[in-house]
Amino acid sequence: MVTSRARALLSVLTVLAASTAGLLVGVSPASADGPGVGTPWVVTLGDSYISGEAGRWAGSSNASSTRADALGPTAYFDNASGTAETINRCHRSKSAEAYIGGGVNGYNLACSGATTATSDGDNFKPGLDFYDNGAGKRGQAAMLQTFAASHRVGMVVVSIGGNDFKFADVVTSCVADFLASPTWWKDYCYDDSSVKANFTSANVAAVRARIKNALLNVATAMRNAGYADSQWTLLVQNYPSPIPRGSGFRYAESGYTRQSTGGCGFWNKDADWANDTALPTINNAVFGAVADTALTNTRTLDLSSAYNGRRLCESTVGLYEEKGLASWTSAGAVDQTEWINQIRTVSTCCSNSPYYIQESLHPNYWAQLAARSCVRQAWNGGAPRSGKCTIAGTGLVNGEPRMSLN
Numbered sequence: 561m562v563t564s565r566a567r568a569l570l571s572v573l574t575v576l577a578a579s580t581a582g583l584l585v586g587v588s589p590a591s592a593d594g595p596g597v598g599t600p601w602v603v604t605l606g607d608s609y610i611s612g613e614a615g616r617w618a619g620s621s622n623a624s625s626t627r628a629d630a631l632g633p634t635a636y637f638d639n640a641s642g643t644a645e646t647i648n649r650c651h652r653s654k655s656a657e658a659y660i661g662g663g664v665n666g667y668n669l670a671c672s673g674a675t676t677a678t679s680d681g682d683n684f685k686p687g688l689d690f691y692d693n694g695a696g697k698r699g700q701a702a703m704l705q706t707f708a709a710s711h712r713v714g715m716v717v718v719s720i721g722g723n724d725f726k727f728a729d730v731v732t733s734c735v736a737d738f739l740a741s742p743t744w745w746k747d748y749c750y751d752d753s754s755v756k757a758n759f760t761s762a763n764v765a766a767v768r769a770r771i772k773n774a775l776l777n778v779a780t781a782m783r784n785a786g787y788a789d790s791q792w793t794l795l796v797q798n799y800p801s802p803i804p805r806g807s808g809f810r811y812a813e814s815g816y817t818r819q820s821t822g823g824c825g826f827w828n829k830d831a832d833w834a835n836d837t838a839l840p841t842i843n844n845a846v847f848g849a850v851a852d853t854a855l856t857n858t859r860t861l862d863l864s865s866a867y868n869g870r871r872l873c874e875s876t877v878g879l880y881e882e883k884g885l886a887s888w889t890s891a892g893a894v895d896q897t898e899w900i901n902q903i904r905t906v907s908t909c910c911s912n913s914p915y916y917i918q919e920s921l922h923p924n925y926w927a928q929l930a931a932r933s934c935v936r937q938a939w940n941g942g943a944p945r946s947g948k949c950t951i952a953g954t955g956l957v958n959g960e961p962r963m964s965l966n
Contacts, residue, residue: 593710593711593712594709594710594711594712594786595708595709595712595713595785595786595787595791596712596787596791597712598711598712599663599664599665599712600663600664600665600712600713600714600715600942601664601665601666601667601711601712601713601714602658602660602664602665602666602667602713602714602715602716602717602935602939603658603666603667603668603669603704603707603708603713603715603716603717604656604657604658604666604667604668604669604670604716604717604718604719605669605670605688605700605701605704605716605717605718605719605720605778606670606671606674606688606700606718606719606720607670607671607672607673607674607675607719607720607721607722607723608651608670608671608672608673608674608722608723608918608922609719609722609797609799609800609922609923610656610657610658610670610717610718610719610797610931611650611651611652611653611656611668611670611671611672611674612635612636612651612652612653612654612655612656612657612668612670612672612928613651613653613672613918613919613922613923614651614653614900614901614919614920614922614923614924614925614928615631615635615636615651615653615654615655615656615923615924615925615928616629616630616631616632616635616636616653616655616914616919616924616925617629617630617901617919617924617925618630618888618893618894618897618924618925618926619879619880619888619893619897619898619899619924619926620823620879620880620897620898620901620902621879621880621881622821622879622881623879623880623881624880625913625914625915626887627880627885627886627887627888628880628887628888628897628924629888629914630655630888630925631653631654631655631925633914635653635654635655636650636651636652636653638650638652638668647671647683647684647686648683648684649672649673649683649918650670650671650672650673650685651671651672651916651918651919652668652670652671653928655925655928655929655932656668656670656928656932657717657928657931657932657934657935658717658932658935659932660932660935660936660939661936662936664714664939665711667707667711669686669700669703669704669707670700670719671685671686671700672918673685673723673918674686674687674688674700674720674723675687675720675723675724676688676689676720676721676724676770676771676773676774677689677691677770677774678691678697678699680693680697684697686698686699686700686703687699687700687774688700688701688718688720688774688775688777688778689701689702689774689777690702690705690777690781699777701774701777701778701780701781702781704716704778704781704782704785705781705782705784705785706785708781708782708785708786708787709785709786713782713785713787713792714792714793714939714942714944715792715793715794715795715938715939715944716778716782716792716793716794716795717795717796717797717861717935718774718775718778718794718795718796718797719796719797719799720771720774720775720846721767721770721771721799721842721845721846721849722799722842724767724770724771725758725759725763725767725842725845726758729754729755729758730749730755730758730838731903731920731921733749733752733754733755734749734750734755734825734826734827734830734834735819735825735826735903736749737749737752737827737830738818738819738825738826738827738830739816739819739825743813743814743815746813746827746829748827748829748830748833749827749830750829750830750833750834750837750838759837759838759841764841764845767845768845768848768849768852769849769852771845771846771849772849772852772853775794775796775849775850775853775855775858776853776855778794779794779853779855789855789856789857790857792857793857793858793859793944794855794857794858794859795858795859795860795861795935795938795944796846796847796849796850796858796859796860796861797860797861797862797863797931798842798843798846798847798860798861798862798863798864799839799842799843799846799863799864800863800864800865800866800867800923800927801834801835801839801864801865801867801868801871802867802871802872802900802921802922802923803824803826803831803834803835803871803872803873803874803900803921804831804835804868804871804873804874804875805828805831805832805835805836806826806827806828806829806831806832807828808871808874808875809822809824809828809831809873809874809875810822810873810874810875810878811824811873813827813828818873819903821879822872822873822879822902823872823873823901823902823903823904823920824872824873824902824903825903839864840864843864847860859938859944859945859946860946861934861935861938861946861947861949861965862946862947862948862949863931863934863949864948865948865950866927866930866931866934866949866950866951866963867899867900867923867927867930867951868950868951869951870895870897870898870899870900870926870927870951871898871899871900872898872900872901872902872903872921873898874898877895877896877897877898877899878896878897878898879897879898880893880897883896883897885897888925892954892955894926894954894955894956894961895954895955897926898924899923899924899926899927899930900921900922900923900924900927901919901920901921901922901923901924902920903920903921904917904919904920905917926961929959929960929961930949930951930960930961930963931949932960933957933960933961933962933963934947934949934963934965937949937963937964937965938965945965947965947966948965948966949963949964949965950963950964950966951963951964952964
């Protein structure tokens with residue numbers, strides 16, 4: 561039976577949007593470098609897990625958004641003047657992983673909500689293709705080709721595929737089932753037909769093929785821009801676990817606290833399924849697609865467990881008010897607060913609030929700086945390498961969490 565409280569919460573549940581040194585946001589600066597000449601650039605392509613979605617927020621607080629507001633209201637402004645977004649709702653944040661510094665420039669072409677193919681609905685979402693409507697709307701591969709022709713691009717980092725598996729719809733189903741069913745008669749999302757359809761062998765194979773073709777589009781863009789494959793590296797990253805397994809939550813299943821306080825409305829069994837089945841399936845498709853391309857200049861960045869210990873609602877971290885911390889600048893905040901943004905509904909994000917629903921369940925400011933550290937280590941001084949990104953200790957190093965790439 562659906563309680564009145566559950567109905568109220570369900571009525572406002574909205575589908576998630578599918579998704580320093582060297583920092584250069586907005587249109588590319590004039591350059592006559594071209595392939596293989598001049599200062600190297602790292603360019604990022606793909607979806608919300610690399611564009612910088614949720615990068616404004618360092619941890620979570622239900623008491624005051626200012627406690628976690630690391631970048632402020634201009635966090636996603638990436639046009640030349642820093643006054644707005646180049647593409648509305650792409651949410652390319654200033655904390656995004658493209659900007660590794662150390663004499664390497666960064667350029668972010670990724671877009672929150674992007675799939676392998678371009679879509680032009682309520683908000684334009686450029687995919688990893690050569691879409692061009694002749695009026696300024698272009699796919700990410702087309703944008704990369706133009707940029708690379710006049711800049712020395714040494715590495716292209718890609719995150720793609722999650723939205724092809726309908727990540728946002730799956731999350732919405734899980735939270736809706738949590739809110740709509742009581743503890744004694746749990747309705748799980750992992751066995752919902754709409755969720756299961758994304759993980760059939762046929763759909764997994766189809767998405768893997770689309771990811772492969774998207775990566776080949778990136779290679780084609782670079783070749784069209786005048787690069788030999790040996791002149792640049794394609795670094796493909798997979799997806800991190802955003803929530804712990806059921807036993808790792810700090811809020812009980814009973815009642816609504818897990819969602820109303822923590823913003824992590826998953827039943828334990830659904831959380832187990834997400835970690836044990838859904839995430840590995842998606843990540844295997846991503847890295848499988850890399851192998852399928854047969855490109856010789858690829859590397860992989862394994863982020864699957866990069867945020868373990870700092871995930872949303874994990875028992876090892878907490879809200880600022882739960883940890884007695886004043887704000888994200890407090891000593892130890894990076895180690896005691898969450899690196900994944902809360903799942904928000906209309907009632908918790910949109911009434912005189914600075915939050916966006918599409919920021920839900922995405923790596924926040926801390927996590928993006930952590931990924932940036934691992935991308936820098938993958939760049940490896942211009943000799944890119946693969947590796948698994950993990951937390952390496954507490955505290956900050958040059959403003960970033962301590963991470964290692966093994």
